[in-house]
Amino acid sequence: MANILIAEDERAINDLIKLNLSLVGHKCEQVFDGASALERALSGEHDLVILDVMLPELSGFEIIGQIKTPVIFVTARVSVEDRLRGLKLGADDYIVKPFEILELVERVKAVLRRTKGESEAFEFDGIRVEFDTRRVYKDGAEVILKPKEFELLSAFITNRNLALSREKLIELVWDFDYEGDTRTVDVHVQKLRQKLGISERLKTVYKTGYRLEI
Amino acid sequence: MNMRFWQKTYILTLILFLVCLNAGILSLTLFTYSKSVRSAEESAGAEQYYVARSFERDLEDMLAASRAQSPSLLMTSYGNYYSERGVFLSFERNGRTVFSSLPEEIEAKSGTIFHKKIGGVRHIVICSDVSGYTMIFAKNVDSLDREFRALTLTYMLTALGVSALLAAVLYFILKSLSLPLERLRETTAKIGEGDLSVSADESGKDEFALLGKSFNSMLGTIKSQMSALEANAEKKQMLVDNMAHELRTPLTVIRGYAEYLERAAVSEEERLVASRYIVSEAERLTKMSEILLDTAYVRENPPEMAEIALDEVLCGTAERLAPKAKEKGVELVCDTENVTVSGNALLLSMLFDNLADNALKACAAGGKVVLRCSSDSASVEDNGKGMNEEELLHITEPFYRTDKSRSRAEGGAGLGLALCKNIAEAHGAKLRFESKIGKGTKVFFDFTT
Numbered sequence: 279m280a281n282i283l284i285a286e287d288e289r290a291i292n293d294l295i296k297l298n299l300s301l302v303g304h305k306c307e308q309v310f311d312g313a314s315a316l317e318r319a320l321s322g323e324h325d326l327v328i329l330d331v332m333l334p335e336l337s338g339f340e341i342i343g344q345i346k347t348p349v350i351f352v353t354a355r356v357s358v359e360d361r362l363r364g365l366k367l368g369a370d371d372y373i374v375k376p377f378e379i380l381e382l383v384e385r386v387k388a389v390l391r392r393t394k395g396e397s398e399a400f401e402f403d404g405i406r407v408e409f410d411t412r413r414v415y416k417d418g419a420e421v422i423l424k425p426k427e428f429e430l431l432s433a434f435i436t437n438r439n440l441a442l443s444r445e446k447l448i449e450l451v452w453d454f455d456y457e458g459d460t461r462t463v464d465v466h467v468q469k470l471r472q473k474l475g476i477s478e479r480l481k482t483v484y485k486t487g488y489r490l491e492i
Numbered sequence: 493m494n495m496r497f498w499q500k501t502y503i504l505t506l507i508l509f510l511v512c513l514n515a516g517i518l519s520l521t522l523f524t525y526s527k528s529v530r531s532a533e534e535s536a537g538a539e540q541y542y543v544a545r546s547f548e549r550d551l552e553d554m555l556a557a558s559r560a561q562s563p564s565l566l567m568t569s570y571g572n573y574y575s576e577r578g579v580f581l582s583f584e585r586n587g588r589t590v591f592s593s594l595p596e597e598i599e600a601k602s603g604t605i606f607h608k609k610i611g612g613v614r615h616i617v618i619c620s621d622v623s624g625y626t627m628i629f630a631k632n633v634d635s636l637d638r639e640f641r642a643l644t645l646t647y648m649l650t651a652l653g654v655s656a657l658l659a660a661v662l663y664f665i666l667k668s669l670s671l672p673l674e675r676l677r678e679t680t681a682k683i684g685e686g687d688l689s690v691s692a693d694e695s696g697k698d699e700f701a702l703l704g705k706s707f708n709s710m711l712g713t714i715k716s717q718m719s720a721l722e723a724n725a726e727k728k729q730m731l732v733d734n735m736a737h738e739l740r741t742p743l744t745v746i747r748g749y750a751e752y753l754e755r756a757a758v759s760e761e762e763r764l765v766a767s768r769y770i771v772s773e774a775e776r777l778t779k780m781s782e783i784l785l786d787t788a789y790v791r792e793n794p795p796e797m798a799e800i801a802l803d804e805v806l807c808g809t810a811e812r813l814a815p816k817a818k819e820k821g822v823e824l825v826c827d828t829e830n831v832t833v834s835g836n837a838l839l840l841s842m843l844f845d846n847l848a849d850n851a852l853k854a855c856a857a858g859g860k861v862v863l864r865c866s867s868d869s870a871s872v873e874d875n876g877k878g879m880n881e882e883e884l885l886h887i888t889e890p891f892y893r894t895d896k897s898r899s900r901a902e903g904g905a906g907l908g909l910a911l912c913k914n915i916a917e918a919h920g921a922k923l924r925f926e927s928k929i930g931k932g933t934k935v936f937f938d939f940t941t
Contacts, residue, residue, distance in 0.1 A: 288741055290769045294748040301756055354740035376744035379751045441755040491757055 279303045279397060280325040280390050285315035285341075286352060287333055291375070295328055295352075298379045299386065301439040303492075312336025319345040325394055326386065328352055331364070342367045348393045350385060352377070380437060380446065387436050400435050402492050405474055407431060414474070421473050426451060430466050434480065434490035443487040463488075498670035502662060509662075510655055517647045525640050532633050533605065536616040540629040543574065543581070544622045551623050563625075567591035578632035580610065583625040594630060602626050607633075672700035676707065688715050734891035738780065738906065742773035783907040786842070787890075790914045795836035797919075802870055803828035805837055806863040809844040813852060821857035824848070828865045833939060835919050843915045846908040847872040847935050854878070854933060868939050875932035884925050888913040 282304050286292040289310065296306040307324070309315045312333035319327050324347050331338040331353035342349050342364075350371045351364045361372050370389045373382060390397075399408045406415045412428055414421045423431065433442065433450045442450070444460040452462075467488055471477045476490075483489050495503075547570060554566055563583075571581045571593035582592035589597075595611050600619035608617050608630070614637050615630040675693055682690045691711060692704035749766040752758070758766065803826075810826040817824035844863065851861040854876030862873045879887065886892045891906040909923075916923045922940055927933040 288745070290745040290773065291741065291748065293765075293769075294745065294752065297752060297756075297762070298748075354737045354744075375740040376747040379748060379755065439756055486754060489755070489757065 279305075280386075280394070281305045281307070281323060282386070283307050283309065283315070283318055283324040283327045283347070285309045285312070285319070285327060285333060285338070286330040287311060288330075291330075291352075295382065298382060298440070299328075302383050302437060304386070312338075312341060316341050316344060319347055322347070326350065326389060328386075329369075331360070339363065339367060342369060348389055350389055379440065380442075383437055383440070403476065403479065405476070407435060416474055423470075423473065427466055427469055427473075430463075431470055431474075434470075434488070438490045438492050441483040441486045441489040447487065496670070497673070498666045501670075502666045505662060505666075506659055509658055513651055513654060517651050521640075521643055521647050524643060528636055528639060532636050533616055536618060536629075536631040536633070537605070539579070539631065540618045540620070543570070543579070543629060544620060544627060546570075547627070548623050564591050578634075580615070580628075580630040580632075582628040582630075583622075584628070585625050590625065592628075594628065598628055598630070600626075600628050672696075672698075672704070676700070676704060679707075683711070688718065731890050735784075738891050739777070742777050745773040746770050780907060783911050787907065787911045787914050790839065790911070790918050795839050795918050797834045797836060799832050800835055800837045800840070802831040802833045802835075802840070802865045805840045806844055806865055806870065808841055809848050810863055812845060813848050816849075817852055817861065820852060820855065821859075822852055822855045823860040824852070825860065825862045827862055831865050831867055831870075839915045839918065843912045843937070844870070844872065846912050847937075850908060851876065851933065851935075870937040871934055873932065873934045878929045878931050878933055879925075879927040880929055884927055887925065888923065 279302075282299055284292055284295050284299075284306055286295065286308075287310050292308050292310065296308055299306050307318065309318050312335040315327070315329065315333060316336055318324075319341065327345065327347050327349045329338040329341060329349050329351055331351055333341075338349075338351055338353070342351075348370045349368070350373060351369045352373045352375065353360065353364070354375045361374075364372050370393065371385045373385060398410055399406055401407070404417045408414070409432065412425075414423055414428065414431070429451045430447065433447060444463040447463050448460065467480065471480055479492065480488060480490050547566070550566055550570075551563055554563070567581070567583050568591060571591055574581055575593050580592075580594045582594045582598070583590045598608065598610075598617060600606075600617060602619050602621045605616065605618045608615055610630060613632055613634045616633050618629040618631075620627055620629070672693060679690050679692045688711065692707040694701055694704040694708060746769075749769045753763060753766050756762075806828050807826045810824055814824060848861060848863060851872050851874035854874050855861060856876065860875050862871075864871045864873070888909045890910040892909075893906045913923055916937060920940055922938045924936040924938055925933065926936070
């Protein structure tokens, strides 16, 4: 989907970000210090830089002014002042450690949508999902999905290979203030499986929720 | 009433002076007046005596010359004559007034002298027996009253003038004398508002200058204590800030990988990698808390001191770290002589373990770490990569790392040297670092007591 540069000096965290962004289909490149981060970011090959503020040699604050690529800051600093500074310097978003994986994925997606525009379509197993027209085709024939079913499918595609709880899905698809039953989710998932024949892909994860495995 | 000290002094001094001045002037007036009265009485007495003697003589002469003539004629001529000179005369015989030029009747006994207002004017009245008559002699002493009034007026004007002059002069003198005090007050008011940059006036040699001097020395002490407190608070705040920051990395890793394990369909290998990260970061947190607790313990509790063999402590450290040294391919040597010091064996072991561990970390394969001790100092030397001056300045600060990624990769919590510093301080000793980039580092543990 997108080519992302991860600049973070903690190997464990760098690996963590890479693992998760790779899962949802992004191509990742890892750097561990400020100098290489700047050098790689200047190449212009990336759609997005995940930038740690406290990098050895050059701090994230120093790097951001010199590059044109969109930036999401990752930092342990939580002060409002720092957050504002980061955003003022032109960061597109801000993630504070420790962060939730889904939050990271969500923010990456949001920034990419703002900067690159909505990705047009996603294809798997002869199924083509067009995000701009909100249409879905299976083997060339259009499958009619209800609006909530389409949004549920989009959420699964965005967070593919990650298990999503029913609560999380309600939050993503039905908004926070939805007061319905979590079984609504089960019904919609069943519909998606039936209409698209993706029972093998859209798996139930024991005690967790559902995961679209691609 | 909100009166300044100098104002109180001023008013009290002024009151005291005015009382004294007026009392003095009053007594002077009274003294002068009574003197005038006395001299007036004396002169009146002398005159009365002369009148009495003349009258006696004239009466005798008249009686001798002619019996027909009445004494009252003589009395009338005396009376008229003396009336013009401000003297009233009156003659009585057997309680009956024979002659009187007095405008009113006066009761008087023979042989008395007193003052009386006659017709609103003061007179000295002298009563005596003259040739069988009781003669009342009343001399006008209005001048005495006039003199008294003039005297009083003069003295009052003088007192007023002197008082006004004094009031003015005293005011300026006291005000200028209390000026240094006022300046000191302004200085303390500024300090009260938190401005410690001011200082008191020390010029001159009087009490105010002395006060200013001791005030400034007090201010100096306060300033240095304040800055020490501020530095201490800053250090503590930095520790807390760093700590909050340091906690976030392991928390991110633990949370992130746990969530990854929960959400992703992971392979066996990925599961292992993730769980290893989780375990090692949890271990780091454990270690961090242990060292922080140790540091706090050493700081709060003075260690129990005993006579211990320093060389045994160092060799113990060498033994404990031998496997690690071997693994890294670093030579670990214990070059000691028998030295006995007063210390806590457990804490000193902790200290040298930390120092030796750091030395091992600084060395590449083929390096060498030497533990030495003499009677006043012990040292840990390595020929590793060394540190620059900037790094040397900060290495005993909590969470400071010379090489962040490597230190963390080797499981350092960034707190070891901070603990070592505390242990050294608890022993009354000092840690001293000598280092050159590329040459290696020497850490000295100097016993100062």
